Each structure stands twice: as structure tokens, then as C-alpha cells.
Amino acid sequence: MTVVQAVLEHPITAAVMARVPMPLRLARPVLTRDNAKENRQDAWQRLRTETEAVRYRAVRGVVEAYGADGFVLDVGCSQGILQEGLRYARYLGVDSFPGAIERARVKEDDRTRFELAEATTYRPDLPPDVVVLNEVVYYLPDPLGTIVHYARRLAPGGVVVVSVYSRAWACRRLLRRLARELEEVHRVEVSSGHLAWSVGAYRPR
Ligand SMILES: C[S@@+](CC[C@H](N)C(=O)[O-])C[C@H]1O[C@@H](n2cnc3c(N)ncnc32)[C@H](O)[C@@H]1O
Numbered sequence: 202m203t204v205v206q207a208v209l210e211h212p213i214t215a216a217v218m219a220r221v222p223m224p225l226r227l228a229r230p231v232l233t234r235d236n237a238k239e240n241r242q243d244a245w246q247r248l249r250t251e252t253e254a255v256r257y258r259a260v261r262g263v264v265e266a267y268g269a270d271g272f273v274l275d276v277g278c279s280q281g282i283l284q285e286g287l288r289y290a291r292y293l294g295v296d297s298f299p300g301a302i303e304r305a306r307v308k309e310d311d312r313t314r315f316e317l318a319e320a321t322t323y324r325p326d327l328p329p330d331v332v333v334l335n336e337v338v339y340y341l342p343d344p345l346g347t348i349v350h351y352a353r354r355l356a357p358g359g360v361v362v363v364s365v366y367s368r369a370w371a372c373r374r375l376l377r378r379l380a381r382e383l384e385e386v387h388r389v390e391v392s393s394g395h396l397a398w399s400v401g402a403y404r405p406r
Pocket residue numbers: 236240245248276277278279280281282283295296297298301318319320321334335336337340341
């Protein structure tokens with residue numbers, strides 16, 4: 202884990218982030234630099250801990266509710282931890298970090314693919330039943346715009362599943378804006394210790 206992540210996950214920082222109105226765009230440069238460092242260190246292995254497993258179970262549950270028999274596009278998939286144990290007919294994971302995609306590719310089979318791609322501009326070959334962004338939007342220059350970009354490309358009845366840390370002021374604000382822009386069809390809150398996440402499913406109105 203990087204120093205930034207350790208600080209972010211500390212209970213005192215979590216309490217401050219919950220109250221201080223700091224927009225995501227101000228935090229993004231620090232988070233993006235840290236993201237690059239985490240990628241270089243292969244630090245995403247920390248997402249395999251029991252604390253994080255609670256969130257992965259919740260995200261898999263919402264994704265499967267809409268995509269167990271369909272096409273799931275996992276944006277910012279890293280090495281595809283979410284894919285492990287997920288039910289789907291077709292899965293495509295995309296990430297802009299080559300090392301993550303290289304690691305993920307050992308899991309490829311006739312239903313499962315990983316591609317190197319930029320999340321903000323990627324256009325899937327077929328309309329997905331589910332597009333999932335799990336702990337990714339913090340790193341995007343226009344989180345809401347990117348979510349809407351995917352919402353416009355869904356198969357009929359499809360959803361975009363967004364999971365974010367839900368106690369920070371910036372994330373609560375993003376979730377309010379998201380619920381105004383798209384129809385929120387499903388939302389669960391999960392917590393583990395002092396950390397909590399929102400897992401929501403959205404579709405165009
Ligand atoms: C916290 S990890 C996400 C983990 C993953 N979604 C999962 O469920 O295990 C963030 C990932 O987002 C990717 N990412 C960040 N910005 C991106 C962008 N603009 N395009 C594609 N991937 C991006 C990073 O390379 C990193 O792998």
C-alpha cells in the first residue's frame with residue numbers, strides 16, 4: 202500500500218474527508234499520481250483483502266443481477282479481480298495500464314478478454330448489458346461525463362454499475378449529480394470497519 206492510500210484509509214482522514222467540501226477535481230492530481238505508483242508496485246493486490254472482499258461481493262451481486270447471462274464490460278479492470286468468480290456470458294476488461302492487462306491476460310478464455318484502452322474514450326464493439334466502474338472514477342478527468350458516455354452505449358435494459366467510497370463529501374456529491382443525470386435503478390451501501398462504499402446501477406432516463 203502507498204503512503205497516500207494508508208493516509209486515505211486512516212479513520213481520521215476518513216472523518217475529515219466526510220466533512221471537508223473538497224471537489225474530486227482538486228484531489229484528482231494526487232490520486233492519479235498515486236494510482237500510477239500503485240500500478241508500478243502492483244499494489245492492487247491489497248484489493249484482495251477481506252475488507253475489500255465485502256465490496257467485491259456487493260459489486261458482483263449488482264453486476265450479476267443485470268449481466269449474469271450477458272455482456273459485462275469492466276472499465277478500469279486492473280488485473281481483473283472483479284472478474285474472478287463473476288457470472289457472465291461474455292466479459293471484457295479494459296485498463297490503460299499495460300502491466301495490469303498483461304497480468305490479467307493469463308485468465309483469458311473464449312468468454313473472457315482483456316484489452317489495453319483509455320476509459321474516457323473507449324467504445325465497445327457491441328452494446329454491453331453491464332458496464333462496471335469499480336473504484337475507478339476518482340482517476341478520470343470527467344467522472345460523470347464518462348459514466349454518461351457508457352450509459353449511452355448500453356444494450357436495452359442495460360445498466361452502468363458504479364462503486365465509490367461513499368463517506369467522502371466529494372463522492373456523495375458525485376452520487377447526487379449522477380442520480381440527477383441518470384435513473385438510479387439499484388443502490389446498496391456496504392461497510393467494512395470505518396470504510397463504506399456505494400454500489401449503484403444507473404441507466405438513461
Ligand atoms: C483501484 S484500481 C481499480 C480496480 C478494479 N476496477 C477492480 O475492480 O479490481 C484503478 C484502476 O483504474 C485504472 N485507470 C485509471 N485511469 C484510467 C483511465 N483513464 N483509463 C483506463 N483505466 C484507468 C488504473 O490503471 C487501475 O488499474
